[in-house]
Amino acid sequence: MHKKGLIGGIALLALSAVGGGLATASPERDVLVPAEPTMIDFVDPATVGGLVARTMVEDHGGRARRHVHITYPELRDAPRLNKALRDEAERTLRDFRDLTRFDAPRPRPELNVDWQLAAASGDIVGVRLRTGESLGTGWGNSTRTLWYDRRTGKATGSAGLLAGQSAMRDLTRLVKERLAKRGSPMDLGRVRGDQLDSMAFNQSGDLVVEFDDCQVGPCSLGRLAVAVPARQADPLLSPTGRRAQEAVREAARQASPTTPRTLPSPSPEAVSNQAGSVDCTKAKCIALTFADGPGPNTPRLLDTLRRAGARATFFVVGTNAATRPDLLARMSTEGHLVANHTWAHLDLSKLPTSKIADSLRRTQDTITAAIGERPTLMRPPYGAMNQDVLDVAQEMGLAVVGQNVDAGDLRAKDAKAIADRVTAQAGAGAIVLLHDVRAATVDAVPDILKKLRGKGYTLVTVPELYGTAGMQAGRLYRSGSEIARHRPLT
Numbered sequence: 001m002h003k004k005g006l007i008g009g010i011a012l013l014a015l016s017a018v019g020g021g022l023a024t025a026s027p028e029r030d031v032l033v034p035a036e037p038t039m040i041d042f043v044d045p046a047t048v049g050g051l052v053a054r055t056m057v058e059d060h061g062g063r064a065r066r067h068v069h070i071t072y073p074e075l076r077d078a079p080r081l082n083k084a085l086r087d088e089a090e091r092t093l094r095d096f097r098d099l100t101r102f103d104a105p106r107p108r109p110e111l112n113v114d115w116q117l118a119a120a121s122g123d124i125v126g127v128r129l130r131t132g133e134s135l136g137t138g139w140g141n142s143t144r145t146l147w148y149d150r151r152t153g154k155a156t157g158s159a160g161l162l163a164g165q166s167a168m169r170d171l172t173r174l175v176k177e178r179l180a181k182r183g184s185p186m187d188l189g190r191v192r193g194d195q196l197d198s199m200a201f202n203q204s205g206d207l208v209v210e211f212d213d214c215q216v217g218p219c220s221l222g223r224l225a226v227a228v229p230a231r232q233a234d235p236l237l238s239p240t241g242r243r244a245q246e247a248v249r250e251a252a253r254q255a256s257p258t259t260p261r262t263l264p265s266p267s268p269e270a271v272s273n274q275a276g277s278v279d280c281t282k283a284k285c286i287a288l289t290f291a292d293g294p295g296p297n298t299p300r301l302l303d304t305l306r307r308a309g310a311r312a313t314f315f316v317v318g319t320n321a322a323t324r325p326d327l328l329a330r331m332s333t334e335g336h337l338v339a340n341h342t343w344a345h346l347d348l349s350k351l352p353t354s355k356i357a358d359s360l361r362r363t364q365d366t367i368t369a370a371i372g373e374r375p376t377l378m379r380p381p382y383g384a385m386n387q388d389v390l391d392v393a394q395e396m397g398l399a400v401v402g403q404n405v406d407a408g409d410l411r412a413k414d415a416k417a418i419a420d421r422v423t424a425q426a427g428a429g430a431i432v433l434l435h436d437v438r439a440a441t442v443d444a445v446p447d448i449l450k451k452l453r454g455k456g457y458t459l460v461t462v463p464e465l466y467g468t469a470g471m472q473a474g475r476l477y478r479s480g481s482e483i484a485r486h487r488p489l490t
Helices: 009-018 079-099 165-180 230-236 239-254 298-308 318-323 325-333 353-371 387-395 415-425 439-454 462-469
Strands: 051-057 067-075 110-120 124-134 139-149 154-156 199-201 207-211 224-228 284-291 313-316 337-340 399-401 431-435 457-460
Touching: 051 079, 051 318, 067 079, 067 124, 067 318, 079 110, 079 124, 079 139, 079 154, 110 199, 110 239, 124 239, 139 239, 165 207, 165 224, 165 230, 199 239, 207 230, 230 239, 284 439, 284 462, 298 325, 298 439, 313 318, 313 325, 318 325, 318 353, 325 337, 325 353, 337 353, 337 462, 353 387, 387 399, 415 431, 415 439, 431 439, 439 457, 457 462
Parallel strands: 067 110, 284 313, 284 431, 284 457, 313 337
Antiparallel strands: 051 067, 110 124, 124 139, 139 154, 199 207, 207 224
8 A cells, every 4th residue: 555672573573553452461470461463473584594675775965855765675695575666666666756856944854764574485585665755734644465385486466365356345335334344434435456565474364455644544543454354354365365374373383482582781881892992182083973773775885995904884773684684794803993873864853752752762772783782873864853852862871872974875976076075075083974875885894995995094983083081961062173062953
């Protein structure tokens, strides 16, 4: 339809984002409260081999007309699924551009697309795309789930789970019947087969049908979904649908319900394992920072930095970080610093403090699980801040990092232009903003390192710029040559 703490793992984090209930202990000993039937258990992407996260963005700079951040998975052995996901992302972006092609209101319009794996097995992969749009006022959310059948090599929308048009008509009738029993006012006339484009399965094999915000009921209802019991759904399923259902059931059978959930033990603060090797009061230091990853180009970037003996600070997006915890561990091992760039790259200045804290905390937990250290730095997406962002950052022990050199790599199409811009503007104490989700940026890094070192600069992590003075939580830092600011200049 287009118009996840550590406890419980990545799947539970994703569940909290879609409003699903969890089985919890009741006051009566050894009695469980049933889970909400529309809950979907998402697969931890880190367990799926050959998966990387692709990212599409538009220019984040001050002249940007809109804020755009789209992520979707790419699987090494599923080219047709990859194409379907890429096509869907590009279509979503085109539609959003059309909506915002005139003078943009303030705050800027925002498009955000993230994803979860509704299933992943040797037979089937399901990708749930969640789209959020803001045209300057409130948020509207929609979902679309695509399926890839490895046996047939075909990628389909959710309709591919069903055995043709007759099965779709029967499902539509069942969904209407269940909605009619809700008690809330529903526009059942808007429940049509062509609108049932986000479908997946719960642990019991029931078919879960999701609707967009405000699609068939009042916006105040929030996430609206219907679970059609397996006994009713089974006769309607295609072979692809039956494989998807069995994949979810098998994953549930393999999960251990008796595994105790333990709180993470306190972790030390994240620091570069090479911190203190350079005195930036004597050396000319520059901090290269990379945002939005990790992505497909990040391993190549790490290879370049290792060969050059340079280190950097990586501000990772939680959804991408959850996909490649091995890359976060490598960053830390090789002397870089891993920092927080929120869970899904939303404009924090538009969010209430509870959602700001949740976005940062989920990312903190994901990074800590990967590297065994707790990040102490965060960078707000788009550089968008207000006092609420600073206050939450202070409460969570996070210094806020901006930049005084923007590589312009979201606009530049070639590596030379990026390298020239960085080397022309960077001076002692600079914090340079780059994006490791862009291939051209990674291509530019060897030239950047060569030219900066030719000018006598040493590449360090952000906290090393401030030496023994350190960095304070809730303060904004834009370069090592200026005093930390209490408030943002945005």
